[in-house]
Amino acid sequence: MEDNLSTENTIEVPVKEKKTFSTLPKDEWILLIILVASNALCPMSFSSIATFYLAVGTKKGLTISEVGVIFGIFNLLSFFLSPFIGKLITIFGVKKIFYNGVFIIAFGTLAFSLTNLIDNHYGFLAATLTLRLIQSGGSALALTTSFTIISNQFPDLMSSMLGWIEVGSGSGAALGPFLGGIIYEFNGGSYPLPFLIFGSILAIIGVLSVFYIKDFEQKCEEEEMNIEQLTLTKMMKIKDIWFVLITVFSVGVIFYFNSSSLPIAIQSFKLMPSQIGIFYLIVFFCYSVTAPLFGYLIDRYPISNILLVMGNIMFIFYLVIIGPASFLPFKSNLYSTTIALIFLAISGSSLFIPSYSNQKSIVINENGFPDNIRTNGIISAAFTSVFSLGSFIGSVAGTFSVDLIGYRATTSIFLCIESVYFILFIALFIIPRYLKRNYKKHNQIQPAIVKNQSKVAFYTEEA
Template identity: 30%
Template sequence: MQNNEENVNQRDEQDVSVQYDFSIKFSNNSKSQNLLVNKTLHSEDETIKSERDSHLLNGSKKSGNYCAVRAGETLQITPPRQQIFEPVKGQDKLEDGRNVNPTGKEIQNIIIETSLISSNPEDEGLENKNGSCDDQSDIESTDLSTPTFSFRALGSRHKLILISISLCSFLSYLCLSLIAPFFPSEAASKNVSDSVSGWIFGIFALTQFLISPVSGKLLPLMGLKFMYIGGLFIAAGCTVLFGTLTYIDTSSENITFIIYCFLLRIILAIGCCGLQTASFALVAKEFPDSVATVFGITEVFVGVGFMSGPAIGGFLYGSGGFIMPFSVVGAIMFLCVPFNFWLIPADTVVEKSSSSKISFWVMMKSPKTIINSFSTLVAAMIYSILDPTLEPHLSGSFNLEADIIGLLFLLMAAFYAIMSPIAGWICDKLPDNRGVLIPGFIISAVGMLFLGPSEILGLRDLLDDQLWLNIVSLIVLGIGSSLALIPTFDIYVSIAEELGFDDDLGMYGIVAGLWGSMYAIGDFLGPTIGGTLLDIYGFPFCCTITAGACLFMVPLLLFSWLYDTRSCR
């Protein structure tokens, strides 16, 4: 690529510092990336070659810090999480849809187009005296569209891997919430208190919070395929075994039933945690240029599995009793084991991150991380606090059966699923995702106040025992919880980029682990606090406390948003 004469003829004998904007187009239709680089020119025939990697540019691409490249040097940059080569005509060829070099080593991607969009003399500044931007002279331009992730464009193997990850994510979180519409009443029939029942719900998330960092460390030692299939097998076995607990005799004492409930939920959480950790590593390995997009897709299935679990569990419980939901879901998970054993390649390895700066504690030192962690925690509590509390409330107030209660859980899940892609689209359009979080928490607080209904509304006599109000409140909560949860992962990614983390597997692993841990804490606190508050104060007070937590996040997010806005000026 050569520079246009008009950009260098102004100063024949002097160095000219010029700012270039590169656009890189990859062969697998991944999104084009724009890159700003400062380079000093000596001659009009100087060739510029740049392959994008933000972490070699002396700071985040969002922070506006760029590196200076001296004249005559070629900026050699290799994108993270992938190998890059430019094919040589007559030597390199494509075989079976793969990009290979003469040695036969598989290459995941090829840069097929590099365009130098514009240049701006640095000494003239990016703005003229009138405050408007300088005219940008096109040096070489190509009409580049911005490709987006497309399921149709994937190969058959990648389609199957994405389907497998989505299905396993759905099933693993289905196990978590499957028991919501019928277990509290089943436990009560065995003389188990609401608070203990809440702990049985919450121990799953607490175990995941403790195991998530460990599973990340064990992944390179155990291997991705072993952890993925092993976690799936353990989760399937524990799910089936949990259904057999109904046959434990509790006529004399119920301690055996309680111990086995805790034990199986803990082992189930370990299996699901290993499965989810391996799933994310598989996403980063197989979809290196679309990690965020594919992660968003799988998170939709996580949310749908978590929120549709009560509906599916209630329907199966009504059809065949306590053992039926666990037998059906466990059998489906067992069937997935041989399929994934065939699908996932044995030689899939997780490469060690090239970044030495990546650290969980470095992330946690940022005030933005702390605030976003609280946001994730509270957003997770919005739904999880209803697991042990909504069923007793609906059955006690309206005498509803388990399958009907499950449908009401599904109603909230349906609006969560509908709103999730819309929330993601809104986040992509806004410069700051806190603009989505704030209305999400406000909407969730309103839904909680009317679900109780809360005594602070002063309308208990008018609104109490109104089924239609509970239905509307669950719809509002489905919308609000999606707005309060979906933006949090992308905010973590932005924080990591601002801290200078490399845009590679290690960074995404830290972000995913942090997000998963905060979500797991909220998922643990919701049932445990909810069950305790239900036991002592009742359902309306439980909803009031949850609404208060949502409203507490609003001024906290507003303050951090305004502080960042003023700091940027």
């Protein structure tokens, strides 16, 4: 009797084969290439000014603080815009949001090539500020949508794909200053050329994305009408989400502080723009090697928290050496700067890559929200938003502080803040989750079967 009941009321759910890189079809490889290329060209288009904008801007009367605003304003609009993009994705679909974002940043980059024709101090400041905002809006649309695409299209390879996306993003941010410096030096200081080259390539990527980016099918509302849907407010009420987002925020702060202030930190070395670009290249190389490696490992082994702890420790080492901290018995030099930047790159990838999968796991696996495009859109939007806020504060507040109290004192302040956060992170995030996991292991019950009208649910008692 029980066997008959079990047969009648239980349905077999087909096991979906997990995707691997070897099983990806051609169209998904093209999609991945477009995502990596766009995530490289977007930051490349705005980071390309890092090695020469300070020199050009000061000739037109800009202060170091005003230059910092130009670097940081890019991320400020992304912070305000990103939370709305999650909603826009559910209305217009990922395809329209993505390719329109790429076209917008291409337009802003191409138009930036004309700003050198403005000699007036405030005119030059206003023009470059406006175009940075346009670039920012396009970048927020494209990059936020990228996270949503990989989350929906490659759920089994999410961290690995994010690693490759970050290779693109990291290469753009690092190669931008290097290539921008080389192109600028071409023909004795060609200001428009970097923007014309990068803007044109972005326009081509935008055209390709029209044909190769596809929208995801939305589940019928009737299927999910009884399921609680995620909202930004509900997500922010989850305690552990705050630690994940603060971690992403700190990566944005330190990385963009380094991006905008590194030329100031090494100006005593009297280097050419292309030589300064080599330091950015060091960050790119180390980040590009470790990001996909960490993504690969996270998809196969439960090491996310180990990487988060390691990343915070290496962040502290970076801040101690790059200053250098007052208790170190040496002054900044080429060797110490190189070592510090290696620590920065590895710490950035070990913090950024596991944070997205952690955020999604906390929302979906631990709090029971549905794994759909709405949920992934909100997760991606929050992730991008806090990173953009950190990037803005790192660029603007960092350079303002350098202008006011000097580079070494500024890095000491960041060092104190990061050290305090690391202690709180261990005490309030890592240790409680470790204890909770061990409690579940020792108090785990056997899975029980709950039958309800030919649906079978397996559950384990939560701690």
